[in-house]
Amino acid sequence: MPPIINISEAKDYVGQIVTVRGWIKRRTGKGKINFLRVRDGSGIFQAVAFRPTLGDEKFTQVKKLTTESSVILTGEIRADARAPGVPGGYEMDLRDIEIVQLAEPYPIAPKEHGVEFLLDHRHLWLRSDRQWAIQRVRATVIRAIRDWLDEHDFLNVDTPILTPAAGEGTTTLFEIDYHGQPAYLAQTGQLYNEANIFAFGKVYCFGPTFRAEKSKTRRHLQEFWMVEPEIAFCRLDELLEIEEQFVSYIVQRTLKERADELKLLERDTSKLENVTPSFPRIRYDDAVAMINEAAARGVTVPPKNEPLPPMEWGDDFGAPHETYIASRFDKPVFVTHYPTEAKAFYMEPDPDRPEVCLSADLLAPEGYGEITGGSERMSDPDRLLEAIRKHGLPEDAFDWYLDLRKYGSVPHSGFGLGVERTVAWITGVKNVREAIAFPRVLGRVRP
RNA sequence: UCCACCGUAGCUCAAUUGGCAGAGCAGCCGGCUGUUAACCGGCUGGUUCCUGGUUCGAGUCCAGGCGGUGGAGCCA
Numbered sequence: 124m125p126p127i128i129n130i131s132e133a134k135d136y137v138g139q140i141v142t143v144r145g146w147i148k149r150r151t152g153k154g155k156i157n158f159l160r161v162r163d164g165s166g167i168f169q170a171v172a173f174r175p176t177l178g179d180e181k182f183t184q185v186k187k188l189t190t191e192s193s194v195i196l197t198g199e200i201r202a203d204a205r206a207p208g209v210p211g212g213y214e215m216d217l218r219d220i221e222i223v224q225l226a227e228p229y230p231i232a233p234k235e236h237g238v239e240f241l242l243d244h245r246h247l248w249l250r251s252d253r254q255w256a257i258q259r260v261r262a263t264v265i266r267a268i269r270d271w272l273d274e275h276d277f278l279n280v281d282t283p284i285l286t287p288a289a290g291e292g293t294t295t296l297f298e299i300d301y302h303g304q305p306a307y308l309a310q311t312g313q314l315y316n317e318a319n320i321f322a323f324g325k326v327y328c329f330g331p332t333f334r335a336e337k338s339k340t341r342r343h344l345q346e347f348w349m350v351e352p353e354i355a356f357c358r359l360d361e362l363l364e365i366e367e368q369f370v371s372y373i374v375q376r377t378l379k380e381r382a383d384e385l386k387l388l389e390r391d392t393s394k395l396e397n398v399t400p401s402f403p404r405i406r407y408d409d410a411v412a413m414i415n416e417a418a419a420r421g422v423t424v425p426p427k428n429e430p431l432p433p434m435e436w437g438d439d440f441g442a443p444h445e446t447y448i449a450s451r452f453d454k455p456v457f458v459t460h461y462p463t464e465a466k467a468f469y470m471e472p473d474p475d476r477p478e479v480c481l482s483a484d485l486l487a488p489e490g491y492g493e494i495t496g497g498s499e500r501m502s503d504p505d506r507l508l509e510a511i512r513k514h515g516l517p518e519d520a521f522d523w524y525l526d527l528r529k530y531g532s533v534p535h536s537g538f539g540l541g542v543e544r545t546v547a548w549i550t551g552v553k554n555v556r557e558a559i560a561f562p563r564v565l566g567r568v569r570p
Numbered sequence: 571u572c573c574a575c576c577g578u579a580g581c582u583c584a585a586u587u588g589g590c591a592g593a594g595c596a597g598c599c600g601g602c603u604g605u606u607a608a609c610c611g612g613c614u615g616g617u618u619c620c621u622g623g624u625u626c627g628a629g630u631c632c633a634g635g636c637g638g639u640g641g642a643g644c645c646a
Contacts, residue, residue, distance in 0.1 A: 149607085152602085152605090152608090153602060158605045158606080171604080228596070230581075232595060232596050234582060236581060237638085237639085239637085239639075334646085337644085338644065339639080341641095439643095492646080496645085496646060539646065541646030555646090566637090
C-alpha cells in the first residue's frame with residue numbers, strides 16, 4: 124500500500140507513488156487528459172489524469188467528477204513548474220482513483236458572488252482558497268499571541284462569559300435569562316483580570332466577547348475574540364513597550380510561517396515587514412491638531428476620498444480621522460491621553476491634567492482602525508467610587524471591584540487586542556467578517 | 571435609531587419611451603494531450619422580493635411592506 128500523505132508534503136515524495144485524500148476543487152478536461160485541482164486541507168495541487176496511463180474505465184470515472192466530490196487518489200508525485208496550487212510546483216500523475224462521493228451541483232462557482240449569498244453559504248465558502256488561507260493565518264496569529272504571553276510570564280486565567288453587570292457601555296449588552304435573573308454576555312474580561320493580577324501578577328484572558336452594538340461596518344462583529352493582558356505594578360509607558368513588542372511578534376511570526384497563504388491572498392507584505400519596535404506615540408491633543416490642520420487644507424481620505432471632517436477637542440475619532448492619523452505613519456501608531464470624559468470609568472486620569480487619562484489606542488496602518496485599546500487603571504478606591512457614581516453605574520454590582528483597591532492596591536495597566544481586526548489587517552481583507560469562520564454580524568445568526 | 575444604495579434563472583448581471591424576459595458562468599450531452607476562472611457545438615433552467623394601485627399593456631411608474639449592502643453614532 125502506498126503511503127497516505129498530505130498535499131503540503133508532496134515535495135518530499137517526488138518519484139514515489141502515494142495516496143492523497145481530499146476534494147475536487149475543479150476539473151478541466153481536454154480530450155485524453157483531465158486536470159483535477161485537489162485540496163485536502165493542508166494544501167492544493169493538481170492531479171493529472173491521462174487516459175493511456177490510467178485506463179479507459181478509470182478515465183471515464185474521472186470525467187464524471189463534479190466540483191467538491193470527495194476522492195482518494197493514488198499516483199506518482201512529480202515536479203512540474205506548470206503545476207498550480209499551494210505551495211505549487213508539484214503534481215500527481217494519477218494511477219488510481221476511488222470516488223467516495225459524487226457531489227451534487229455545487230452552488231459556489233469560480234465567479235464573483237454577492238456578500239449575502241456568500242454569507243448564507245459560509246459553511247461552504249470556507250472551502251474557497253482565500254477563506255482557507257485567512258483561517259490558517261488566524262490560527263497562527265492566535266498561536267503567536269499565546270506563545271508570546273506564555274513566554275513572557277503572563278498566566279492564562281480565563282474570565283467568565285456570563286456576567287452580572289456591564290464591563291463598559293450599558294446599552295450594548297446581550298441580556299440572557301440566568302434562572303430567572305438577568306445576566307449578560309461579557310463585553311470584556313478586564314474587571315476580572317484586575318482581580319486576577321493581585322493573585323498572579325501578570326495575566327491574560329482570551330476568548331469571545333459580545334457587543335450588541337447596532338454597528339454595520341467593515342470593522343464590527345457582534346461576537347469577536349479578544350486577548351486581554353493585565354499587569355500589576357505597570358505604568359502607561361511600560362504598557363506601550365509591552366504592546367509594541369507583542370504586536371510586532373505576532374506580525375513577524377505570521378509573515379514567517381504563513382508566507383504561502385499571504386501570497387495567495389496577494390498581500391503586500393512589505394508594509395508588514397516594517398512592523399517592528401518601536402511604534403510612534405502621539406497625544407490626543409496633537410492628533411486633533413493634525414486632523415484640523417489637514418481638514419483646513421481640504422485633505423481627502425480613502426476609501427472614498429471624501430474630505431476629512433474637522434473635529435472638536437473632546438470628541439472621539441471617527442473612522443476618517445483614524446485613517447488619516449494612521450496614514451501619517453508607516454507603522455502602527457499609539458494615540459495616548461484621550462479626554463477622560465470620552466473613555467471608560469476605570470481609566471486613571473493624568474495626575475497633572477485630570478481632563479485627559481492615561482490611555483492608549485493602537486491604530487493599525489492602511490485604515491484597519493483601532494486594534495488595541497488600553498490604559499492605566501484607577502487604583503485609588505475613593506476616586507474609583509466617585510467615577511462609578513459619575514457614570515451612573517450600579518454601585519452594588521461593583522462592590523467586589525472596589526474591594527480590589529482596598530487590599531494592597533497598586534498601579535496597574537492592561538489592554539485588549541481584537542483578533543479579527545488584527546487578522547484582517549495582516550491578511551489585507553477588507554471586512555472583519557472574513558477573519559472569523561462563522562461571523563456574527565448585525566441581523567444574521569446563520570449558519 | 572438615522573442616511574445612502576440595491577432586490578430579474580442556482581450565481582453575476584442585461585432588458586432603449588411602459589410593448590414577446592435575455593447573456594455569461596454553473597448543471598447535462600458531445601468533441602479536443604498541459605489546463606491555470608480552458609475552449610468549441612448543443613440542451614436544460616423564471617412566483618422579475620411581497621401586497622395593492624395606475625394603464626389596453628408593468629421587470630420598468632406610484633404607495634406600503636420585507637430583505638440585503640455600505641456608512642453614521644458606539645467600539646476592538
